[in-house]
Amino acid sequence: MLESEPFLPIMSSPTVPTTHFSELKIKIEQRQARVAVIGLGYVGLPLALLYSETGFPVTGFDIDQRKVSTLNGGGSYIFRITAPEIQRARSQGLSATSNYSQLEQMDAVIICVPTPLNEYHEPDLSYITGTAESIAPHLQAGQLVILESTTYPGTTEEVLIPILEKGNKRGLKASRGLQQDEKSFFIAFSPEREDPGNQTVARRDIPKVVGGLNPQASELAGVLYGAIFSRTVPVSSPAVAEMTKLLENIYRCVNIALVNELKLLCLRMGIDIWEVIEAASTKPFGFHPFYPGPGLGGHCIPVDPFYLSWKAKEWDFHTRFIELAGEINTNMPYHVLESVGRALNQHKKALNGSQVLVLGVAYKKDIDDLRESPALTIIELLQKEGAKVSYNDPYFPEVGRGRKYDLQMKCAPLNDLGQYDCALIVTDHSDYDYERIVRESNLVVDTRNATRGIKSSKIVHC
Ligand SMILES: NC(=O)c1ccc[n+]([C@@H]2O[C@H](COP(=O)([O-])OP(=O)(O)OC[C@H]3O[C@@H](n4cnc5c(N)ncnc54)[C@H](O)[C@@H]3O)[C@@H](O)[C@H]2O)c1
Numbered sequence: 001m002l003e004s005e006p007f008l009p010i011m012s013s014p015t016v017p018t019t020h021f022s023e024l025k026i027k028i029e030q031r032q033a034r035v036a037v038i039g040l041g042y043v044g045l046p047l048a049l050l051y052s053e054t055g056f057p058v059t060g061f062d063i064d065q066r067k068v069s070t071l072n073g074g075g076s077y078i079f080r081i082t083a084p085e086i087q088r089a090r091s092q093g094l095s096a097t098s099n100y101s102q103l104e105q106m107d108a109v110i111i112c113v114p115t116p117l118n119e120y121h122e123p124d125l126s127y128i129t130g131t132a133e134s135i136a137p138h139l140q141a142g143q144l145v146i147l148e149s150t151t152y153p154g155t156t157e158e159v160l161i162p163i164l165e166k167g168n169k170r171g172l173k174a175s176r177g178l179q180q181d182e183k184s185f186f187i188a189f190s191p192e193r194e195d196p197g198n199q200t201v202a203r204r205d206i207p208k209v210v211g212g213l214n215p216q217a218s219e220l221a222g223v224l225y226g227a228i229f230s231r232t233v234p235v236s237s238p239a240v241a242e243m244t245k246l247l248e249n250i251y252r253c254v255n256i257a258l259v260n261e262l263k264l265l266c267l268r269m270g271i272d273i274w275e276v277i278e279a280a281s282t283k284p285f286g287f288h289p290f291y292p293g294p295g296l297g298g299h300c301i302p303v304d305p306f307y308l309s310w311k312a313k314e315w316d317f318h319t320r321f322i323e324l325a326g327e328i329n330t331n332m333p334y335h336v337l338e339s340v341g342r343a344l345n346q347h348k349k350a351l352n353g354s355q356v357l358v359l360g361v362a363y364k365k366d367i368d369d370l371r372e373s374p375a376l377t378i379i380e381l382l383q384k385e386g387a388k389v390s391y392n393d394p395y396f397p398e399v400g401r402g403r404k405y406d407l408q409m410k411c412a413p414l415n416d417l418g419q420y421d422c423a424l425i426v427t428d429h430s431d432y433d434y435e436r437i438v439r440e441s442n443l444v445v446d447t448r449n450a451t452r453g454i455k456s457s458k459i460v461h462c
Pocket of ligand 1: 067115130193
């Protein structure tokens, strides 16, 4: 561990055997603990690579056979992770598998599977329950199991642990309080805080919050993460750690909604919201800037807050800020649609039949992630109104079928912008030459202030 806050000391007593605990702790400290990462997506794969780079023997588990074969063949399926990085990790022993029986050889198991919403906007925990059911028959006494997937407070204790305890045939139980015997395993929750595309903070410098079911689990998880993160932050329970992640995301969601609403007012009043935010940001205390946009995107901010509002109902509680923020943010793609219609109208054109080029479909700039991207909703809304929509995105040669859409489109080249009635900037990728886009387009609708500093009557801010 580099510089971490102190964990509660483990009370050793002759009646509490600490063999598993001590053995595992030493193994982790000596980087001999075998680490399993389950779910090799945007979170799990970089985590597996970090442990591998640090010298731990790592095995990745995924039900997606394509990912397993790609990794074992030394390839990558995530844009910002290069094939040489995978090959380096392979030479250091990293391997991938779909075979859960290999978990029996592991010392620590970190779960990074998806936590989406279902069609009724309710938490879909099926990936967590499915993973827990697959782990349970192979669970070993003394193993440390950590959940990283974002979820509502209570998931680790109410969902994960019961499945693990019920599904193993050896009668293994999660270690609680000071209770630890030959038949116990350790459990913790530790939220992922990655910010894709953010180059300003190295991943290891993002403090890692850890909440164990008991002090031993907290300490083990703290030591494990301390090997790859500069700072770990112990909290008193898995539920506190689960809620911490939700607070962080709800804070973003609500503040983005606030600034989106103020943008709508500013547009009506003829005030530039971007200039306002820039000026407000000069305040050295008490203000943190958030920026308006075409709607929320990504697997986190549009999804996670609703995990809490769903859980809150169990307590007869309505999370009004979350609901209101959701309403405002969900409306933003409709605002973009109206703005494009109005802008075309100014050019004496109808949306129906107009050629619209959507620039950027990733949910945020400079990343290859489409999940919950507002661009997809905007494309569908434009198509419903009869617009002929094309898109360009350097990160996506094509957009096929997703969980909620089926667009089947191919990336259009940027060589003849004059053929479009409107270029709509949805994602402000750094690769775009905005001067050129404005110069060569007939009309530019800008949802991100990507054209800041460019003076042209062709630009419409929305
Ligand atoms: N991506 C991020 O930046 C980010 C940031 C913070 C938190 N999170 C949270 O982390 C979790 C994972 O997110 P992600 O972005 O890595 O998702 P992802 O979809 O990129 O990856 C999840 C992986 O889990 C695999 N999987 C699903 N079920 C499985 C099973 N039963 N056994 C083994 N593998 C299984 C999938 O095949 C996939 O490869 C989610 O809860 C998400 O909310 C993500």
